[in-house]
Amino acid sequence: MVIFVYIAxxxxxxxxxxxxxxxxxxxxxxxxxxxxxxxxxxxxxxYTGNPHIAFPMIFIALWAYVLDLYVSKYLEFRDIGE
Structure with missing residues (x-):
């Protein structure tokens, strides 16, 4: 049931x-x-008992963090690449 809520x-x-x-x-x-x-x-x-599925979740969380840093730097300075 919880999975359907997350999908929605x-x-x-x-x-x-x-x-x-x-x-x-x-x-x-x-x-x-x-x-x-x-x-x-x-x-x-x-649910499946397979811990290998959980490893990419770390990279997804890190990607979200890097995206937030990148966008906040762009919105603050309007210059990317420095």
Whole structure:
């Protein structure tokens, strides 16, 4: 039952990414989607008893963190690459 709630929330976040009126809405939606995807993968790993499914969840969480840093630097300085 919980898995269906996470799938529904991921669909809503994906819609927000596509239709977000501002860049801030899209960034928050991508961040929330990546966190939900990491939790979803952890639930699948617990459900199946396969711990190897949970390893990519670390990379997804790190990707979300790096994305937040990248976007915040861009929005603060409007210059990427320095």
């Amino acid at each position: 929330s991921m669909v809503m976040f994906f819609v927000r990414i596509l239709r977000g009126p501002t860049i801030f809405d899209r960034v928050i939606a991508v961040d929330a989607l990546s966190c939900d995807l990491a939790v979803f993968m952890a639930l699948i790993a617990l």
